[in-house]
Amino acid sequence: MMLIPCPWCGPRNETEFHYGGQADVPYPAEPQELSDVEWARFLFYRANPKGLFSERWNHQAGCRRWFTVRRDTTTNEIFQDDSHEAVTR
Amino acid sequence: MPRTPGADLPDHPDWLWNSPEPKHSYDVVIVGGGGHGLATAYYLAVNHGITNMAVLESGWLAGGNMARNTTIIRSNYLWDESAGLYEHAMKLWEGLEDELDYPLLFSQRGVLNLAHSLQDVRDSKRRVGANRLNGIDAEWLDADQVAEICPILNTSEDLRYPVMGATWQPRAGIAKHDHVAWGFARALDRMGVDLVQNCQVTGFDRIGDRITGVRTTRGDIAAGKVALAAAGSTSVLTDELGLALPIQSHPLQALVSELLEPVHPTVVMSNAVHVYVSQAHKGELVLGAGIDAYNSYGQRGAFHTIERELTAAVELFPMFSRAHVLRTWAGVVDVTPDASAIMGLTPFENLYVNCGWGTGGFKATPGVGWCYAHTIAHDEPHPLNAPFNLDRFATGALVDEHGAAGVAH
Numbered sequence: 001m002m003l004i005p006c007p008w009c010g011p012r013n014e015t016e017f018h019y020g021g022q023a024d025v026p027y028p029a030e031p032q033e034l035s036d037v038e039w040a041r042f043l044f045y046r047a048n049p050k051g052l053f054s055e056r057w058n059h060q061a062g063c064r065r066w067f068t069v070r071r072d073t074t075t076n077e078i079f080q081d082d083s084h085e086a087v088t089r
Numbered sequence: 090m091p092r093t094p095g096a097d098l099p100d101h102p103d104w105l106w107n108s109p110e111p112k113h114s115y116d117v118v119i120v121g122g123g124g125h126g127l128a129t130a131y132y133l134a135v136n137h138g139i140t141n142m143a144v145l146e147s148g149w150l151a152g153g154n155m156a157r158n159t160t161i162i163r164s165n166y167l168w169d170e171s172a173g174l175y176e177h178a179m180k181l182w183e184g185l186e187d188e189l190d191y192p193l194l195f196s197q198r199g200v201l202n203l204a205h206s207l208q209d210v211r212d213s214k215r216r217v218g219a220n221r222l223n224g225i226d227a228e229w230l231d232a233d234q235v236a237e238i239c240p241i242l243n244t245s246e247d248l249r250y251p252v253m254g255a256t257w258q259p260r261a262g263i264a265k266h267d268h269v270a271w272g273f274a275r276a277l278d279r280m281g282v283d284l285v286q287n288c289q290v291t292g293f294d295r296i297g298d299r300i301t302g303v304r305t306t307r308g309d310i311a312a313g314k315v316a317l318a319a320a321g322s323t324s325v326l327t328d329e330l331g332l333a334l335p336i337q338s339h340p341l342q343a344l345v346s347e348l349l350e351p352v353h354p355t356v357v358m359s360n361a362v363h364v365y366v367s368q369a370h371k372g373e374l375v376l377g378a379g380i381d382a383y384n385s386y387g388q389r390g391a392f393h394t395i396e397r398e399l400t401a402a403v404e405l406f407p408m409f410s411r412a413h414v415l416r417t418w419a420g421v422v423d424v425t426p427d428a429s430a431i432m433g434l435t436p437f438e439n440l441y442v443n444c445g446w447g448t449g450g451f452k453a454t455p456g457v458g459w460c461y462a463h464t465i466a467h468d469e470p471h472p473l474n475a476p477f478n479l480d481r482f483a484t485g486a487l488v489d490e491h492g493a494a495g496v497a498h
Binding site: 001002014015018019021036037039040041043044045046048049050053055071073074075076 | 322324325328333334335336337338382383384385386387391392393426482483484485
């Protein structure tokens with residue numbers, strides 16, 4: 001069970017959160033301009049790195065707000081967004 | 090006489106294959122020495138006459154998901170595309186012990202997929218109909234018939250989610266996963282195929298968009314063709330080429346109890362309360378459920394996932410409340426958006442991909458080997474794996490097995 005740092009509520013158990021996958025995936029500015037391949041990229045393709053990953057979590061059983069952390073997908077070490085300092089394991 | 094659990098099993102074998110140094114060049118290099126990689130190499134040799142071939146494995150042979158699955162074999166998938174591939178695999182399973190001349194402990198003890206709601210019942214009956222149209226053995230059973238097949242299952246009406254019936258595939262079952270890998274490996278070694286362990290692929294050699302070899306921790310190896318069979322680690326390999334794939338790697342946990350007397354006659358899967366349970370030949374109860382929610386390459390998951398699956402197991406099998414968890418573990422599974430595999434050609438010449446099997450790759454092992462070998466040998470997909478191409482995510486021809494396959498993913 002990971003201890004996940006909610007920026008508003010502090011570190012809480014993983015069971016309070018809903019996972020949102022890769023962070024910073026913007027909705028296409030001109031969706032009607034996209035080719036099928038580009039639309040598939042937006043819908044179905046996400047980064048899958050072994051190592052640091054910027055990802056979204058929702059504090060579903062708490063403040064219900066979304067936030068971004070960076071987590072090492074091998075060790076589960078979690079870093080606050082835009083910081084290289086480990087805050088929790 | 091009390092039965093000693095495991096007494097009727099074959100002894101642990103001596104070495105069944107050599108560990109050669111990799112050569113500088115092969116006609117075909119397969120990346121990944123799990124079940125899929127070994128089966129593919131086997132059918133490349135047997136069906137297509139290719140033996141100047143190496144299977145490269147970063148760890149030890151069949152030590153990834155092949156060592157971590159729950160060994161369930163079935164073919165009762167909803168969609169025609171899946172039914173075709175999994176039923177082909179099932180037919181191969183039925184002859185595989187003879188083919189490999191090796192005991193795989195393939196036991197066709199059947200699988201029950203439980204229904205716990207009216208919607209489950211409707212979906213299950215629909216799937217039975219679809220299975221039958223595809224020539225797959227399937228029946229709808231009511232709760233009393235379920236109790237006849239699996240008396241230890243709680244089919245009373247006082248459950249929070251009572252068992253309202255189940256689909257039944259009698260030809261489904263289990264096999265001993267290690268033996269499957271060893272059987273293929275022994276046959277490959279005898280045909281002169283190099284099985285190279287502790288050999289991690291770190292990159293590719295290419296001329297333009299043509300792949301000419303692999304870079305490994307044991308030196309560069311030239312290859313006429315390179316076929317990926319690396320499951321949860323596939324993205325790490327394809328990232329080296331800038332080739333994006335719609336897969337996400339997750340931990341999938343499983344666990345076993347201590348060795349028990351034979352009590353569980355079949356395989357039971359429940360999508361709604363989400364657990365699947367069988368009993369291994371040796372006597373352990375083998376349990377699995379869904380993936381941990383987050384992306385991960387760590388071969389471990391969270392305890393609350395196990396707790397949830399054990400809650401479901403004890404609800405369905407009250408007698409399991411006295412059993413103990415002996416071991417838990419996790420594999421890294423590569424999940425696709427439509428819960429179906431990706432198998433076929435890539436934008437790179439001489440590079441083939443087989444991935445995205447997510448939580449269900451073991452049962453497909455011989456079918457994957459057969460079809461992937463065809464794809465590699467002919468540079469063209471076998472008709473059975475043609476629908477599982479990478480292009481489907483752009484064309485929209487998805488094979489949507491989410492919720493349709495009799496198990497949640």
